[in-house]
Amino acid sequence: MSDSDPFGGRGHRDASIVNMKGRGQIDGTRRSGPVGEGRAGDPFLIGENMTGGYGKGPDILHDCTIAVEQGEIAVIVGPNGAGKSTAMKALFGMLNLREGSVRLNGRDITELNPQDRVKAGMGFVPQVNNIFPSMTVEENLEMGAYIRDDDIRQTMEQVYELFPAVADKRKQAAGELSGGQRQQVAVSRALMTKPSLLMLDEPTAGVSPIVMDELFDRIIAIARGGLPVLMVEQNAKQAMNIADKAYVLVQGANAHTGTGKELMENEEVRRTFLGG
């Protein structure tokens, strides 16, 4: 990838010598910079005036601002390619911000790498590849709690209570579960760190409508339990229905911001984006 591609990619196809499964994209060697002071009156999490893109590539986000208040559900919606997932990755430290800052819980974490943001309290559920497929459900949860040194059993019981379907399959390999159950395992894994904020990147991508409703129910339950949730969603209508705050992104910039209800009633948002 980063090499000048001397073999034209042919070597990747021979699985008898190379193992392409589960390879990482994140640069784990990047070191964190110092943590700064937050600003007075900040929301719980705010990514302010974020501008940047992947690696040395062009900017994808342009002066984009996303914020989540304590105990709220915030959703990021927008058309395909609007930079929804990118905005969330920017908040999580997975791309280079050229301008702007990310502040969490009264601290400026702009310089932290993703690993350290997890330790700072961010629970992140990627859109794909968000479980350990060959490990059992219980082992997935244990790995979620890897950074913790205290007793994890209580948290595990809470998670099992929240997702009874996951509890029933605790000894089964996570990769053998259905799509909806896998998403539940992925959310459960993130909850095991006892995060102070949960970030979900399209949790309902590729699951059936019934499963989607169930997932949304669980997410509301999590938020009502006091954990702020930030979510990127394709299913804009359903997402706005449950959102305390919604951000509509277009081409990497804030187009509309408001409570879910306000945006649902906004004529322009409905016409251009929600389809009537």
Place this chain on the structure above:
Amino acid sequence: MEILNAIVVFLNFVFIPAAAYGAQLALGALGVTLIYGILRFSNFAHGDTMAFGTAITILLTWGLQTIGISLGPLPTALLALPFAIALCAVALLATDRAVYRFYRRKKSDPIILVMASVGVMFVMNGVTRLLIGVDEIRFDDGARFVIDVRSFREWSGLSEGLALRSTQVITLVVAVLVVWALFWFLNKTRSGKAMRAYSDNEDLALLSGIDPERVVRLTWIIAAGLATIAGTMYGLDKAFKPFNYFQLLLPIFAAAIVGGLGSPVGAIAGGFIVAFSEVAVTYPWKRVAEYLGFDTGSAMLQLLSTEYKFAVSFVILIIVLLFRPTGLFRGKSV
């Protein structure tokens, strides 16, 4: 009586040697499969790592013998083994630091690491030869037999004898212990689970707070242990010769692929499948057949001469890759 004789011949010339050889291959294949699963490339230097580890074991064994330490009926090499593993692990960690880490940091494609491992193979090959020479070395001391041919004949009254060498018993016992320890480590300990998590999904492991470099270091240390033990067992059972270890790479890879690359259970099964096929195909079955009452005339009933034993691994490899590329136990390669 005739049937018993046939069984004894079979045990003596096929079953026992193949079981010991299979255990050695299984230990080697476990190392290969572990590196494939976790570091994501086929390590062609594994055969020469085995040679290097064994060479250190031999040097340490000689040292212990000179100062008069021995293990009585057991080979002195067993005492030298833990120290040799430690030294071999240091060598592998140094290699990782000097070679593989650079490509890992750059996130190079695994195929580039495969090619780098070929380079490491040649270097290790040379280092081992400089260290201990190219000649065949036997370094088994202590009791040679658990059961020898003559006492077996006297005890059983059969015309065929059965020999069970102590190195064969040691190989099997050590293999069982090592495999048990490895599985316990991978399935029950926090570090072992972290290694499996990293193998499953690097990014998620990183985001769960698992230190990737620590997983890599642990993998090399375990691989060094497996390679040194496999090499020493092979050397005790047969003889140590660097070139033979280089050639062992083929049956070891065949074993790992037959079982399914990335699957530890598969590596063990694959080791025994390859070993039993190799021995069964190259053994002249004439005597067994005669005891069973078949007249074979002048035919030796040997399918392949022993010089061609590597063809067996090749054929098994091709058949598996054609008809079941994921291996018997569905590894990571699909």
